[in-house]
Amino acid sequence: xxEVAVLGIGQTKVDEHWDRSLRELAGDAxxxxxxxxxxxxAEGLFVGNMMSGSANHQQHLGAYIADWVGLRYxxxxxxxxxxxxxxxxxxxxxMAVASGALDVAIAVGVEKMTDSPGAExxxxxxxxxxxxxxxxxxxxxxxxxxxxxxxxxxxxxxERDHFAPFSINAHANGAxxxxxxxxxxxxxxxxxxxxxxxxxxxLMDASAIGDGAAAVVLVPAEKIRSGGGKKIIRVAGxxxxxxxxxxxxxxxxxxxxxxxRSAKQAYAQAGIGPEDxxxxxxxxxxxxxxxxxxxxxxxxxxxxxxxxxLEGQIRPDGRIPIATRGGLKARGHPVGATGVYxxxxxVQQLRGEAAGTQVDGARIGMAQNIGGSGSNIITHILRAD
Amino acid sequence: xxEVAVLGIGQTKVDEHWDRSLRELAGDAxxxxxxxxxxxxAEGLFVGNMMSGSANHQQHLGAYIADWVGLRYxxxxxxxxxxxxxxxxxxxxxMAVASGALDVAIAVGVEKMTDSPGAExxxxxxxxxxxxxxxxxxxxxxxxxxxxxxxxxxxxxxERDHFAPFSINAHANGAxxxxxxxxxxxxxxxxxxxxxxxxxxxLMDASAIGDGAAAVVLVPAEKIRSGGGKKIIRVAGxxxxxxxxxxxxxxxxxxxxxxxRSAKQAYAQAGIGPEDxxxxxxxxxxxxxxxxxxxxxxxxxxxxxxxxxLEGQIRPDGRIPIATRGGLKARGHPVGATGVYxxxxxVQQLRGEAAGTQVDGARIGMAQNIGGSGSNIITHILRAD
Numbered sequence: 001x002x003e004v005a006v007l008g009i010g011q012t013k014v015d016e017h018w019d020r021s022l023r024e025l026a027g028d029a030x031x032x033x034x035x036x037x038x039x040x041x042a043e044g045l046f047v048g049n050m051m052s053g054s055a056n057h058q059q060h061l062g063a064y065i066a067d068w069v070g071l072r073y074x075x076x077x078x079x080x081x082x083x084x085x086x087x088x089x090x091x092x093x094x095m096a097v098a099s100g101a102l103d104v105a106i107a108v109g110v111e112k113m114t115d116s117p118g119a120e121x122x123x124x125x126x127x128x129x130x131x132x133x134x135x136x137x138x139x140x141x142x143x144x145x146x147x148x149x150x151x152x153x154x155x156x157x158x159e160r161d162h163f164a165p166f167s168i169n170a171h172a173n174g175a176x177x178x179x180x181x182x183x184x185x186x187x188x189x190x191x192x193x194x195x196x197x198x199x200x201x202x203l204m205d206a207s208a209i210g211d212g213a214a215a216v217v218l219v220p221a222e223k224i225r226s227g228g229g230k231k232i233i234r235v236a237g238x239x240x241x242x243x244x245x246x247x248x249x250x251x252x253x254x255x256x257x258x259x260x261r262s263a264k265q266a267y268a269q270a271g272i273g274p275e276d277x278x279x280x281x282x283x284x285x286x287x288x289x290x291x292x293x294x295x296x297x298x299x300x301x302x303x304x305x306x307x308x309x310l311e312g313q314i315r316p317d318g319r320i321p322i323a324t325r326g327g328l329k330a331r332g333h334p335v336g337a338t339g340v341y342x343x344x345x346x347v348q349q350l351r352g353e354a355a356g357t358q359v360d361g362a363r364i365g366m367a368q369n370i371g372g373s374g375s376n377i378i379t380h381i382l383r384a385d
Numbered sequence: 386x387x388e389v390a391v392l393g394i395g396q397t398k399v400d401e402h403w404d405r406s407l408r409e410l411a412g413d414a415x416x417x418x419x420x421x422x423x424x425x426x427a428e429g430l431f432v433g434n435m436m437s438g439s440a441n442h443q444q445h446l447g448a449y450i451a452d453w454v455g456l457r458y459x460x461x462x463x464x465x466x467x468x469x470x471x472x473x474x475x476x477x478x479x480m481a482v483a484s485g486a487l488d489v490a491i492a493v494g495v496e497k498m499t500d501s502p503g504a505e506x507x508x509x510x511x512x513x514x515x516x517x518x519x520x521x522x523x524x525x526x527x528x529x530x531x532x533x534x535x536x537x538x539x540x541x542x543x544e545r546d547h548f549a550p551f552s553i554n555a556h557a558n559g560a561x562x563x564x565x566x567x568x569x570x571x572x573x574x575x576x577x578x579x580x581x582x583x584x585x586x587x588l589m590d591a592s593a594i595g596d597g598a599a600a601v602v603l604v605p606a607e608k609i610r611s612g613g614g615k616k617i618i619r620v621a622g623x624x625x626x627x628x629x630x631x632x633x634x635x636x637x638x639x640x641x642x643x644x645x646r647s648a649k650q651a652y653a654q655a656g657i658g659p660e661d662x663x664x665x666x667x668x669x670x671x672x673x674x675x676x677x678x679x680x681x682x683x684x685x686x687x688x689x690x691x692x693x694x695l696e697g698q699i700r701p702d703g704r705i706p707i708a709t710r711g712g713l714k715a716r717g718h719p720v721g722a723t724g725v726y727x728x729x730x731x732v733q734q735l736r737g738e739a740a741g742t743q744v745d746g747a748r749i750g751m752a753q754n755i756g757g758s759g760s761n762i763i764t765h766i767l768r769a770d
Contacts, residue, residue, distance in 0.1 A: 001485040021517070054439045057520065059512040060467040063627040063760040067634065073646055075625035076761065077473045078465040082445040088462045092477055099484035100386040101623075127444040132406070135442065238486075240429075240460035242448040249452065261458055375448040376461065 001098045005224055006233045006382065008037025008217035009344040014181040014332030017211040022056050022112035023068045029213035029340075030069045030108050037217035043102040045069075045076040048089030048109035049336035051124045055116035065108065075102070082128030083285065084371030085109065086339025087378040090216065091238055097218050109340030110213035121209065125335070128372045130246035142206060142286075144247060144373045146198040149288035152254050153200065156303035160200050163287040164191040165309035167204040167329055170284060173316065174326025176356025179341075181210050181332030205287040207327070212334035214341040233347050236364070237266030237381035245375045254303075258377035259296035259368060266366070266379040267298075274298035277381070278362040279321040279349050281342040283370035284328045293368055294320070297379075316357045324349060324357050339369035343380060350384035386483045390609055391618045391767065393422025393602035394729040399566040399717030402596040407441050407497035408453045414598035414725075415454045415493050422602040428487040430454075430461040433474030433494035434721035436509045440501035450493065460487070467513030468670065469756030470494065471724025472763040475601065476623055482603050494725030495598035506594065510720070513757045515631035527591060527671075529632060529758045531583040534673035537639050538585065541688035545585050548672040549576040550694035552589040555669060555708040558701065559715025561741025564726075566595050566717030590672040592713035599725040601732070618732050621749070622651030622766035630760045639688075643762035644681035644753060651751070651764040659683035662766070663747040664706040664734050666727040668755035669713045678753055679705070682764075701742045709734060709742050724754035728765060735769035 010032025012025055020028075026047070034040065047061040058064060062076030075096075081088035086109030093105040113121055126135035129144060153159065168191060174180035186204065194204040221234050241261035244250045251257070267273055274297060284290035291305025299320045300308045313319040325331055325345040328338060346365035348354045354362075368379045395417025397410055405413075411432070419425065432446040443449060447461030460481075466473035471494030478490040498506055511520035514529060538544065553576060559565035571589065579588040606619050626646035629635045636642070652658055659682060669675035676690025684705045685693045698704040710716055710730040713723060731750035733739045739747075753764045 050444060051438060053436060053509070053512050056516065057508075057512055058516045059435060059465060060514075060630060060757055060761065062466050062473075063630045063757060064515065066627050067629045067631075067760070071627075072629060073626050073642065076466075076627045077477070077625070079477075080444060080463040080465060081447050081461075088447075092462070092464075092480070095477070095480040095484045095486060098486070099480045101480060101483065123442075124438070127438050127442055129445075130449065131441065131443040240462070241458050242451045242456075242461045244452045244457060245445060245448045246452075257458065372445055372448060375452070376445065 002100060003221040004094050004097045004218050004235045005221040006216050006347050007219045007224060008033040009347050010036055011179050011214040011341060011344050012212050013179045014210040014212035014334055016114045018114060022052060022058060022110060023065060025112060025211060025213040026065045026108050026110040027069045029215040030106055033106060033215035033217050039104060039217060042071055042104040042106045043074055044093065044096050044105040045071055045074055046089040046093040046105060046107045047078045048086035048107065048339060049078060049111060050080055050082055050085050051335065054124050056112055081376045082371035083335050084339055084369040084376045084378050085336035087369035087380060090340055090343055091240060091378060093218050094235055094238055097220060103220060103223065105218045106215055107218065107340055108213060108215040109337035111334035111336045112211045113209050113334065114211055133246045142198040142201055145286040145288055146201045147247065148253055148373065149200050152288055155254060158306050161192060162306040162310060163205060164188055166284060166287040166290045167191050169314050170323040170327040170329035173324055173357045174330025177325040177331060180326040180330050181208055182330045201286055207285045207329045207333040210332040210334045212332060212337050214337050214344045216340060216343055231351050232385045233350050234383050235380060236270035236383040239265035240378040242376050243374055245372055247373050256292045256296040256374045256377060258374060259293055262377050262379040263297040266381045270381045270383065272364060277320065277364055277366045279324050279359045279365050281345055281367040282322045283368055284323055285333055285370065289370060290322060297368065316359050321359050324354060324359060339378065342367035342369060346382050350382055387485060388606040389479050389482045389603050389620045390606040391601050391732050392604045392609060393418040394732050395421055396564050396599040396726060396729050397597050398564045399595040399597035399719055401499045403499060407437060407443060407495060408450060410497060410596060410598040411450045411493050411495040412454045414600040415491055418491060418600035418602050424489060424602060427456055427489040427491045428459055429478065429481050429490040430456055430459055431474040431478040431490060431492045432463045433471035433492065433724060434463060434496060435465055435467055435470050436720065439509050441497055466761045467756035468720050469724055469754040469761045469763050470721035472754035472765060475725060475728055476625060476763060478603050479620060479623055482605060488605060490603045491600055492603065492725055493598060493600040494722035496719035496721045497596045498594050498719065499596055518631045527583040527586055530671040530673060531586045532632065533638055533758065534585050537673055540639060543691050546577060547691040547695060548590060549573055551669060551672040551675045552576050552714055554699050555712040555714035558709055558742045559711025562710040562716060565711040565715050566593055567715045586671055592670045592718040595717040595719045597717060597719035597722050599722050599729045601725060601728055616736050616769045618735050619768050620765060621655035621768040624650030625763040627761050628759055630757055632758055641677050641681040641759045641762060643759060644678055647762050647764040648682040651766045655766045655768065657749060662705065662749055662751045664709050664744045664750045666730055666752040667707045668753055669708055670718055674755060675707060682753065701744050706744050709739060709744060727752035727754060731767050735767055
């Protein structure tokens with residue numbers, strides 16, 4: 001397998017983009033990444049998206065976006081894995097370059113959710129769960145995560161307020177990211193007084209959906225000229241794993257098996273352990289998911305994710321910084337785009353371009369994207385030379 | 386890049402499967418392919434599907450189907466490229482094995498369309514076209530192809546009846562395929578008297594949608610034990626290309642540039658030319674598409690696709706047999722599954738298992754899957770040792 005590097009990154013602000021269409025958002029990110037990489041053509045475009053077929057009446061996003069950005073005739077396809085669609089597209093692009101089939105591939109994640117009414121979006125998000133056994137019973141995605149969080153609090157004795165540091169850290173970091181949907185810090189009181197969404201998940205435990213697109217350019221590492229100024233960012237580890245799609249089929253609803261499995265594979269590929277990771281873009285769609293991810297990836301003991309947060313270890317100057325550019329909570333969670341945003345943000349950190357929330361001396365970054373309630377988890381490890 | 390071989394194939398009959406769910410259909414095909422391959426585990430599952438998010442209220446088909454077939458913890462994702470979703474999933478699985486990332490990957494194409502009312506299906510199919518500039522103007526997929534066919538007849542002087550042999554050949558071949566939706570031959574009179582769908586496309590020019598699933602198991606060719614009885618079927622060529630998603634943006638609406646490009650790349654990879662191809666599973670969603678494919682891939686002169694059919698050269702004993710197991714027309718066109726059905730049928734031919742329509746001495750087979758009105762075209766060439 002050829003070693004692959006990220007040559008360019010691009011992103012749009014996550015927002016309610018009422019004046020931009022899906023193809024315009026995707027195009028903005030792709031062209032920014034191509035400009036950053038210093039390229040004008042590419043052989044392949046891999047689009048991560050979850051719900052354009054229903055929310056935008058548009059499938060076939062490969063050809064649709066390739067056409068729009070002037071990559072006509074390139075290979076192009078759409079990859080979907082619910083909320084992990086972005087990293088699934090990144091991994092598909094990686095495979096195409098690693099195999100030798102393509103020399104320049106672009107992965108773009110895009111989601112345009114404000115075209116669809118709120119009630120429909122809730123139903124569309126629930127298509128990531130098991131329709132027969134979860135969604136059709138009325139279980140929304142927040143409700144599924146609420147079941148997990150309540151059980152977790154019961155098992156390990158945590159209270160609601162113990163989850164506040166996840167949200168506070170994310171918003172504090174997002175305040176330094178011009179692409180974040182929310183760019184203001186929040187207080188403990190704001191967390192405590194936030195309206196309840198699905199008990200015990202309140203508005204500050206839950207990430208915000210939104211419109212956005214992020215893109216990266218992938219090339220064989222051997223083809224990058226050294227000495228060009230920018231650091232070479234290599235993909236040192238890439239692995240994907242699944243678990244049951246329905247929570248009730250899972251052996252242990254409080255353990256992200258697919259996170260553990262994909263992280264272990266990625267660590268092995270990179271020849272490192274969790275102690276070597278300088279920052280971790282975790283999938284904090286809900287605070288409970290941030291806690292479970294830290295545990296499954298070996299950063300915290302089982303049931304002790306919140307302790308890491310309470311000790312301040314997840315902040316940019318802590319032992320394992322997470323949500324360094326705001327995470328899903330503050331940067332926002334444009335579903336199928338999120339996985340690519342995470343990669344873009346890790347690259348920013350490894351290049352030393354994360355102004356305001358730069359992790360000192362960051363050399364190894366990890367990104368982990370979760371689809372469904374832990375049913376599809378993809379882990380990537382990037383390393384700067 | 387490692388050489389990859391198809392170790393197993395499986396399929397369900399294309400039909401209105403009112404009593405089978407999407408996951409059951411997909412599972413039937415996957416388990417049949419695993420049984421055929423003699424394996425009980427796989428590392429990756431790549432699902433081709435176009436419209437489950439709207440038609441079945443279910444996205445996240447990777448985890449959904451992996452869970453169902455007992456491949457829990459495997460990597461799994463969903464690939465979409467409109468009507469070429471099946472071959473896009475096949476190609477993604479191919480890249481994963483070719484790169485060395487996986488040793489056993491399964492590609493499954495599945496579509497369950499009868500869950501969705503007819504009017505909605507027409508709208509869902511139109512999401513493969515450009516929503517802003519085609520679908521929202523009321524152009525259905527049949528209408529788009531009707532525009533192309535009418536212009537083609539005008540340019541090259543063909544009449545409607547000249548397209549009859551495509552349909553007659555497909556139905557004659559489908560009569561020998563127990564998995565085909567239609568298993569009875571049709572007459573010239575039946576073609577001539579078929580009701581009009583969108584002038585000049587009549588019911589016998591158009592393929593039937595339906596429910597179905599097909600699957601293949603991919604492994605590194607070097608890992609197959611020789612002497613096991615079955616022929617080793619290698620993937621000798623694989624290429625994908627796009628063109629504008631909207632017809633009016635295309636330089637030439639009567640030339641499938643993406644078919645020409647992907648076929649040329651696949652020929653070059655396989656070290657062959659069109660004269661070496663023993664059979665060609667073309668994407669005959671409409672008779673006009675069969676004609677245009679034959680031309681773009683070098684089997685017929687420009688504007689002369691119908692002549693090849695009129696001369697009988699597309700029949701199993703002709704120069705370039707197409708739709709040898711019924712094609713989209715008679716086997717049926719369960720949209721996101723079709724590309725995998727084509728691969729399964731080429732494998733049947735190369736193994737010598739295409740009873741009734743076996744192409745004598747078939748050693749090299751080609752499958753070509755078209756997404757949209759020619760906007761995404763993926764070509765595969767398979768070779769038997």
